[in-house]
Amino acid sequence: MIFMLENKIESMVGQKAEVDDYIGQFLNNRYLIKDLIGKGGMGRVYLAEDTAKDGMPIAIKILSLSLANQQMSQRFAREIYIGAQLGRKSKHIVRILSYGVTEDKTPFYVMEYLKGKNLKQILKIQPLTLSKFLKICNQICLGLQCAHEGISLKGEISPIVHRDIKPENIFIAEDSKEGEIVKILDFGIAKFLTERSGMTLTDSFIGSLPYCSPEHMEGRKLLDVRSDIYSLGVLMFEMLAGKHPFQTKSNSFGTWYQAHRFQMPPTVEQVNPQVKIPQLLEKILMSCLAKEVSERPQNINQILEDLQKVNIQFNSSIPSNNDDISKDSFPVQLVPATLLSEKECLQKKWPKNKPIAPIGFPHLLHTTQRPIPTFWAMLPKQDITKFLDNIHGTEFLSKTNMYPMLLWLTVLYDTQPSMSKWLPYFLDLKDSKGQNIARSLAEVGYYHLLFFAIEDPTRCSHVKTLSLTAKQRQKLIDCLDMNQYSNESMLSSQTKNLLRTDYEKLKLDILQKLAAEKKTETESLKNWMDKFFEVFLKLLSCP
Template sequence: MSLSKVENMVGQKVELYDYIGQLLNNRYLIRDLIGKGGMSRVYLAEDTAKGGMPIAVKVLSFNLANQHMSQRFAREIFIGAQLGRKSKHIVRILSYGVTEDKTPFYVMEYLQGKNLKQILKIQPLTISKFLEICNQICLGLQCAHQGISLKGEIYPIVHRDIKPENIFITEDSRQGEIVKILDFGIAKFLTERSGMTLTDSFIGSLPYCSPEHMEGRKLLDVRSDIYSLGVLMFEMLTGKHPFQTKSNSFGTWYQAHRFQIPPTLEEVNPQVKIPQVLEKIVMSCLAKEVSDRPQNINQILEYLKKLNLQINDGFSSKNSDSIKLSCPVQLVPATLLSEKECLQKNWPKNKPIAPIGFPHLLQTTERAIPTFWAMLPKQEITRFLDKIHGTEFISKMNIYPMLLWVTVLYDTQPYMTKWLPYFLDLKDNKGQNIARTLAEVGYYHLLFFAIEDPTRCAHVTTLSLTANQRQQLIDCLDMSQPSNELILSNQAKNLLKTDYEKLKLDILRKLAADHKSEPEGFKNWMDKFLEMFLKLFSRS
């Protein structure tokens, strides 16, 4: 193992080991260096336990003695592991460890393709390619903004470093081009309640930072990422940055972001013909004041969807104003109801003491939070506590506005599955409210009540929806207004039941595949990592 000396971010000489040829954790064989930065190096490696499957290993440039850097690296692993499992548009973290010289590392999927910076060097994107890539970026950001779970609370994540180098386009043999968001190294928990902020000094990529990020505001929110996305969209469409500076100094870039008015897209690149509404979307993202930007990624996804439909229908810039920049569904930034509060809930007196399940909106001082209450035998509750949980939505909106909401409890050893289905009739106000709240909040609390002791909630867990599932709910709500049902409600239920039975095997295969793809079992190593993660922050 050879040593090299490099300068760290504050100009101090630090020693770095070259791990090429080394076997980390008796499993990951390091083959080549494929990337490096001020704080870490990325290696191409082979997973010897998976028949030499190619993976990427990111090794911190500092050992555990540097507590500040270890905290940041631990946060990157913790955030990336949860988000990568929820969205295919965020690079997936598979495992983590420490080298023999006490340097932290983590293992992630190996991506083949190009980052957006490499692609834009050649030429700007066509409108159709822009819409395809931008939509996937937004789905990844939507997943981050909807948050991760920590000690029973949901904490939305602000990436804070959206730039072309952190957008990777990879080829998938089945799904075509897939966009992946990389590097949550400087991502921030949106709430200060956790005490987990490590943002005393400025860190970011100056050409893509929001004005409030550069000002060091403590209360950065998702709209800071939306500004960075606006800069990125401008560059994707024109091939050039919206702001021109004489130097790369902090002060020069701050003046540009805070005070320069961005030019029109046509002024920068007259050869690119861009629909007026698309230019409005980009310019609204680049607004200097956060209140003037789209308030969440859902809004941008809605604009892009409508624009794509009109382009496919023969869109003309003359009728571009027909798309109104509005979105009925808002993104909720944080959990307002803790799992501890759920444990204090009592089984409703008007419900039978029987193995049933039903949704319920619990009111907080700010808004309603979706929950699902299930009564099961105590033995089943105990069995499924730390097992795999999944959520599916099945619908036939073209013939009747109804959703079958299925929560799946899955145990592989020994095999056992519990299905908790519920029909949401979107003709009914109650069904609409539940579906809308699920889409807005992005998660729900699952409350277990034991038949043997039905009075008080016995256990609660939180299930997050993927960005695609939230979009599915939004689409179903849009299609239900106005509804042109062709069959009766009971007939719709029967059809959905039939589809549900046919899809059960596919749902289980999907859950099993997700479970097997985790090299150590995601739940087990995340539990261990969470313990380490909390210890690190308790020292700060």
């Protein structure tokens, strides 16, 4: 795993190396500090080696000694707690691996080390092409979506507002398997929406002036996710135009406040005549940069949907045999989306026309935003409890040049293969219901798995959200497209029998893949998260 720098870190390239007491030290008899790679307002970041993992490169952030007071320790603890939870939910947020204290009782935490460049370094050279912009922006939105959906705090889900979205905090990491991966850095000044206290102008202002929303600069105590959306709008404009949307004569607080509150944003073409973007994309930028909170997109999902439309328009003239383009046809949904729809699922009752028996079936959940695919499964309560925290998998099987049928498999994994639970369902792609479900799965990129207990079937007992890979989503689209070329003489029952045969043959391979995923979940991470949660709550409760 690999990590890089957080928000406030300035590049150390070309600077004279400074004497640092931590360089050469072992932390926790495990982490060897190699070099100082950056420093910011809250601490310093070092390149280190994890000697317990064959010298794997990692990065360590150590709280600045001069700031090791109660307030800063609480903020540092908040950063660790937020980063640890969000990094586990989304690969588009930098991952925190461990934490501890140095011999002089200074807190630190360990992060993945990232190879690559931040967006500021990239934009210094030139603006992004539309294709590159869409790819990067989708991933930024997915990371923000994860944060805005929230993390567990004191038994409740608390949405997180980043409050410092800017080019330095967007890192384009190089990955040998997946190519470029976007990571959001620095949750050091992030805010729980459940908190009532907030920064005011009488307090020390925290934020990056060129990217702050008007309400952030006004010191409003209840900033919500739309403040991040404004910052994202500034960032997107700069990614396309190569310049900031607002021009100021100085870098003072008052000058930037006047710009954010009163300057009307120009079009991208007005700032950079060489750049022409689709009208829909221009509309997205202007809505994100709206001065009034109520006039902006209300959540990241709306932006993702609009960007997807732009992406489809852009790719419509590009040959579909280009694998890279095909993978980018839809933004990859990597985290459970819309807590609202999950809450709606918990209110659902088992249909009266369905038997009280161990069966499963799909259903489109109609929300205010869009239909969300769901799969309803009735199981004994004991099985539901057993599988809740286990690995879940999804597979789609199909046959070309046959009746258009798709076998949708949901797998509830158990370490004893014979105890795993298989939830198969055939989607008839000649039927409008089957087409709508398949299309919704491809477009949304996830589905909610609703559990109903046979012993108490009146209401949904639990909900899990399963994400689809880019390849799976593209397969769904390909199957829908191939519908018109299917073999009309082949009966649906014949195709079902062939798919069942393939399904039985692939069971072992599917289980082995899930076993590998299960193995990668380190128990130590769970243990230190539980321990840190107790420490974190104590810090928050300090007067």
